Amino acid sequence: MKIDRHNDDGVEISYEKRYGVPFIDLSQFKLDPEILSNFTEQFLREARVCPLFRSGNTLAVAMVDPHDIVTIDEVRRQTALEIETMVCREVDLLQAIAQFYSDRVAAPEEDILAEEIDITTLEPDANIEEKTESDIDMAPHTLEEVASEAPVVRWVNQMLTKAVRERASDIHVEPGRDGMRIRFRIDGILRPIASPKKNLQLGIISRLKIMSRMNIAEKRVPQDGRYGAIIDGREIDFRVSTFPTTYGETVVMRILDRIRLLSLTELGFSKHDLDIAQAMIAKPHGVIIVSGPTGCGKTTTLYAILNEIRGGEECIITIEDPVEYDMDSISQSAVNLRAGYTYLVGLRHILRQDPDVIMIGEVRDGETAGVAIRAALTGQLVFTSIHSNDAPGTITRLIDMDIEPFLVASAVEGAIAQRLVRKICPKCKEPYVPPAKLITDLELPGDAKFFRGKGCGHCRNTGYTGRIGLFEVLRTNDEIRDLVITRPTTTALRNLARKQDMQTLWEDGVQKVLAGITTLDEIMRETEKH
Numbered sequence: 467m468k469i470d471r472h473n474d475d476g477v478e479i480s481y482e483k484r485y486g487v488p489f490i491d492l493s494q495f496k497l498d499p500e501i502l503s504n505f506t507e508q509f510l511r512e513a514r515v516c517p518l519f520r521s522g523n524t525l526a527v528a529m530v531d532p533h534d535i536v537t538i539d540e541v542r543r544q545t546a547l548e549i550e551t552m553v554c555r556e557v558d559l560l561q562a563i564a565q566f567y568s569d570r571v572a573a574p575e576e577d578i579l580a581e582e583i584d585i586t587t588l589e590p591d592a593n594i595e596e597k598t599e600s601d602i603d604m605a606p607h608t609l610e611e612v613a614s615e616a617p618v619v620r621w622v623n624q625m626l627t628k629a630v631r632e633r634a635s636d637i638h639v640e641p642g643r644d645g646m647r648i649r650f651r652i653d654g655i656l657r658p659i660a661s662p663k664k665n666l667q668l669g670i671i672s673r674l675k676i677m678s679r680m681n682i683a684e685k686r687v688p689q690d691g692r693y694g695a696i697i698d699g700r701e702i703d704f705r706v707s708t709f710p711t712t713y714g715e716t717v718v719m720r721i722l723d724r725i726r727l728l729s730l731t732e733l734g735f736s737k738h739d740l741d742i743a744q745a746m747i748a749k750p751h752g753v754i755i756v757s758g759p760t761g762c763g764k765t766t767t768l769y770a771i772l773n774e775i776r777g778g779e780e781c782i783i784t785i786e787d788p789v790e791y792d793m794d795s796i797s798q799s800a801v802n803l804r805a806g807y808t809y810l811v812g813l814r815h816i817l818r819q820d821p822d823v824i825m826i827g828e829v830r831d832g833e834t835a836g837v838a839i840r841a842a843l844t845g846q847l848v849f850t851s852i853h854s855n856d857a858p859g860t861i862t863r864l865i866d867m868d869i870e871p872f873l874v875a876s877a878v879e880g881a882i883a884q885r886l887v888r889k890i891c892p893k894c895k896e897p898y899v900p901p902a903k904l905i906t907d908l909e910l911p912g913d914a915k916f917f918r919g920k921g922c923g924h925c926r927n928t929g930y931t932g933r934i935g936l937f938e939v940l941r942t943n944d945e946i947r948d949l950v951i952t953r954p955t956t957t958a959l960r961n962l963a964r965k966q967d968m969q970t971l972w973e974d975g976v977q978k979v980l981a982g983i984t985t986l987d988e989i990m991r992e993t994e995k996h
Contacts, residue, residue: 480731485553487532492516492558493932494892497566501525504545507567511699513537516559523547528554557700557723564631564698618669621662622677626704628659630697633932635721635761637704639674641667641714653888653933654761657926667714674717678706685715692788693719705788722790730770733763734935736974738967742939743882747771747849752879753842755829757854757863763886763935764851765790768825771849772796775823783819785812786827801827809834817841826850832867839869842877856971857883857940858959861950875947883938885971887978887988888930894922900986908986908995910976917982934983936993938971960996970996 481489501517502510510516514530515537525547529537532551542549625648629637634650641647645664649656662670675682678691693704705720735743746754754771756764769791776782776795787801787809797819801807809826810833816824817837829835829852842848854860860881864874898918905912919929940963942950949962964970969977975989 480729481553481555485532488552490518490528490552490554492528492554492562495528495562497562499566502566507563510563511560513540514556514559515541516554516562517541517545518552520547524550526550526552528552528559530554530556530559560698560700561631561633618666618673621666622670622673625659626695626702627697629719629721630700630702630723637717637719637721639671639717639719641671641711641716643713646670653928653930654886655888655928671708671715671717674706674719675708678704680706680708686710690788703790705790727773727791727793728766728770730774733767733770733937734978735937735939736969736977738969739937739939739974742880742941743771743937744774746880746939746941747775747847749847749879751842751845751847753838753848753850753877754879755860755881756849756851756884757857757860757881758851758884759853761886762884764884765827767882767884767935768827768849768851769793772823772825780822781820782823782825783816783821784825784827785809785816786825810837813837813841817844817846821846823847824849828852829867832869835864835867835869836873839864839873839877843873854883856956856960857881857938857968858963859883859956861940861959862954862956865950865953871951871953875942875950878942878950880939880941882940883971885936885975885992886933887936887975887984887992888928889932889934889983890917890985891919891922891925891929891931893924893931894920894929895982896920904986908976911980914980915982916979916986918985918987929985930988934978936971936975936978936989938969938974940968972996 495518497516498519501520505517513534515534516528518526518528520526525541525545527538527541527549529551530553531537532553538549538551625637629650632650632652634652635654636651638649638651638656639646640649646661646667647658648661649658651657672682674693675689675691677693679693680689680691687710689708691706693706695702695704700723703722705722707718707720708715709718730740730743756767758764772782772784772793776793781797782795783797783799785799785801789798789800792798799812799816801809801812809828809830813824813826813834814837824838824841824846826834826838826848827850829838829850838848838850852860852863854863858881860883861874861878864878865871895917896919897915900916905914919925921927921929925931940946943966945966946959946962949959960968960970971993972989972995975984975993978984979986979989
């Protein structure tokens, strides 16, 4: 039995080598309703199994653990067929099941929120009245009562479930003059969903604040909180932030899916950059910095690095703001500004814990950077992130923070700059020819083939599904260290690094365009040609 399988930058090879069975990318496989009708949704979720197709007396199934004999026997018992197993990623399996049953319940264009809660037909006696400016003085116990109303609770629960099922990374709840606007950030783009009536605004925001353990009576200053839930059998963390505005508090919820912890091979590194990155993190000491703008996946990369090196033989300690993913075999700590526990304070105490590896969520000032540099010089391997435009700019940024160039040259082992671009939807992918002038201006191969997404129901007519990283990996050597001591410009450092075979973000993006992974529009939006 054979099936065409998508090789996603080494992911297939990694899974097949680990489990000894074929890998299948469920994000590109259409499930068969007739085959799935033999199973309940609950069983498929709990057993982490998904039937694919039948060939004669054999049923092919995708499994997170293809060696789970109990589940294989149960599927064999239910179908009276022989079972052939394939391995898949857990997040893809759960997403495929959620999408399949969601499509069967609702019409393609129907919004699950509108279906579950028809906010246009709420009865007048629903105990939720139009709120005015006097709401700011409402007693906390009254706010709790409003937030506990059944329509509010159901609306919030459905919103969170929908966001997770649609792979959103953030939820934006924004009150305005005419009512509340709710948007999901999917693949980096904010997309609106059905919004509730204005008279639900106070209840929804209060509900989110209660769930996140915030002070619901305080509306004048920003607050931060956290909320955890199990949705579709997956452990989901929501990092919640409120911000006071003219028409009420905005709420932004960052969705942290523990299943989405990726390995280095899944992030999008080219083989060239992956080899360099793995050589850097194998060092016994030094500082390795991941850089890029907010929301570009720096934390995901740091966790992928920690996941690569943890094994029980080393003491790994992190200090983060906040802890985004819980990881076994690692000691994780969250800063607490109210208690005076900052990155700097935490880092100084971490050094007394005899760590081998330290991960600092972000270097925000020269003092913290200085302690991190000194930790690396005394024998620790330090990982951190910083805001800069590219990998060479990371080095010059440290010098701009008043870190002595000789310390930077001695301690920094390398820098990784990254961006996120959307991937072309595999369901509606088609070839096209860009304008000849664009190809000439960008110095692209004249005989290259280019692709784009036409737009379909699978990608909500955007032409894109999912995202992948663009990377620029700079590894320091003696020549680069000698240049760093002279306080070079970013351009001078970049020119030297490129002579030593550093691939820029733009060059990595072009490679992914030519491979049919993303589009020219995406790399032009996220990077620039040097």
